[in-house]
Amino acid sequence: MEQAVPARYGRKLPDGRIECVLCPRHCRLAEGQRGFCFVRACEKGRIVLTTYGRSSGFGIDPVEKKPLFHFLPGTSILSFGTAGCNLGCLFCQNWNISKSRETDTLAVRASPAGIARAAKNAGCRSVAFTYNDPVIFHEYAVDAAKECRKLGIKTAAVTAGYVCAEPRKEFYEWMDAANVDLKGFSEDFYKKYCRASLAPVLETLEYIRRETKTWLEITTLLIPGLNDSAAEIDSLTKRIAETLGPDVPLHFTAFHPDYRITDVPPTSPAILRKARETAITNGIRYCYTGNVSDPEGESTFCHACGKKLIGRNWYKLTEWNLRDGKCGFCGTPCAGIFECRPVRL
Numbered sequence: 001m002e003q004a005v006p007a008r009y010g011r012k013l014p015d016g017r018i019e020c021v022l023c024p025r026h027c028r029l030a031e032g033q034r035g036f037c038f039v040r041a042c043e044k045g046r047i048v049l050t051t052y053g054r055s056s057g058f059g060i061d062p063v064e065k066k067p068l069f070h071f072l073p074g075t076s077i078l079s080f081g082t083a084g085c086n087l088g089c090l091f092c093q094n095w096n097i098s099k100s101r102e103t104d105t106l107a108v109r110a111s112p113a114g115i116a117r118a119a120k121n122a123g124c125r126s127v128a129f130t131y132n133d134p135v136i137f138h139e140y141a142v143d144a145a146k147e148c149r150k151l152g153i154k155t156a157a158v159t160a161g162y163v164c165a166e167p168r169k170e171f172y173e174w175m176d177a178a179n180v181d182l183k184g185f186s187e188d189f190y191k192k193y194c195r196a197s198l199a200p201v202l203e204t205l206e207y208i209r210r211e212t213k214t215w216l217e218i219t220t221l222l223i224p225g226l227n228d229s230a231a232e233i234d235s236l237t238k239r240i241a242e243t244l245g246p247d248v249p250l251h252f253t254a255f256h257p258d259y260r261i262t263d264v265p266p267t268s269p270a271i272l273r274k275a276r277e278t279a280i281t282n283g284i285r286y287c288y289t290g291n292v293s294d295p296e297g298e299s300t301f302c303h304a305c306g307k308k309l310i311g312r313n314w315y316k317l318t319e320w321n322l323r324d325g326k327c328g329f330c331g332t333p334c335a336g337i338f339e340c341r342p343v344r345l
Contacts, residue, residue, distance in 0.1 A: 010046060017030050022086075023136075038083070051140070053112075059080075063075050067179060068156060070334070073342055075342065085133050087160050088195030112140070116148040126153060127155050129156070164200075182201060183198075202243075205243075220250070241282050247335035249335075250287045254291035273297060
């Protein structure tokens with residue numbers, strides 16, 4: 001049986017319904033109804049979170065798998081999530097969890113304090129709120145992050161960034177890092193393939209970068225013929241460089257046919273490499289390729305002297321030439337949050 005707890009960010013409407021103001025969907029719910037995300041509902045005249053304290057599972061991963069390349073590289077991260085999502089991406093690569101409407105998906109009970117202890121006991125330096133978007137289990141994620149902070153465990157959100165201003169402020173007060181999934185760079189793409197809007201995501205990116213201490217990285221899944229045109233990638237990378245600065249790492253990752261888009265071929269390595277070249281040309285210092293074997297595209301290079309700072313092959317670190325967060329060859333600082341020496345090398 002699901003556990004429902006009172007949720008924040010709801011307001012009563014004149015007609016008696018409750019409007020959820022957590023995300024830009026602003027679902028208006030009558031008694032017993034659930035929002036688009038499926039996990040926030042109207043119960044006894046208030047918004048409740050039905051999945052508090054229950055997880056769809058745990059895993060211990062390399063932090064690079066999130067992907068986070070400039071946040072404690074070479075360390076392990078405890079990953080967990082719940083079920084449901086506030087986007088409707090037709091190409092979802094994790095649809096069995098994010099699109100789940102089965103409460104049996106939430107098989108593991110986990111208190112916020114229990115999550116923090118599990119990370120500590122496993123030797124993880126951080127916890128990732130992932131698998132599905134932590135925006136929809138806001139209260140659970142924030143409470144877990146508070147417990148993690150007590151034990152010196154950092155936290156990271158893997159999110160689509162589709163959230164309203166007030167809850168966004170509270171959420172990122174407790175997040176040490178975030179990887180925001182920028183699905184594409186047009187309102188048409190977001191509307192047609194994600195059942196959402198681009199503008200709130202761009203606002204979230206700028207908020208994180210300008211108003212918080214949260215380390216930010218961005219991922220864009222390139223889907224052949226849908227969001228991978230030269231013009232769109234040029235516009236996207238210029239926008240990131242101009243509004244967020246050159247130091248926000250950008251990951252271009254390969255699509256594979258899944259969920260409701262199965263008639264599009266996987267993304268070729270050539271498309272990813274070309275996108276990376278465009279990003280670097282447009283001023284992004286740290287751009288990576290993902291979901292393909294590409295050691296050069298996965299590695300970090302000094303933007304000043306061009307030498308390799310961190311070598312990577314999939315999620316394995318093969319080289320480490322940072323000294324106190326600076327290039328070991330020329331002394332130029334590398335943007336990120338680094339420990340003196342990675343655990344996994």
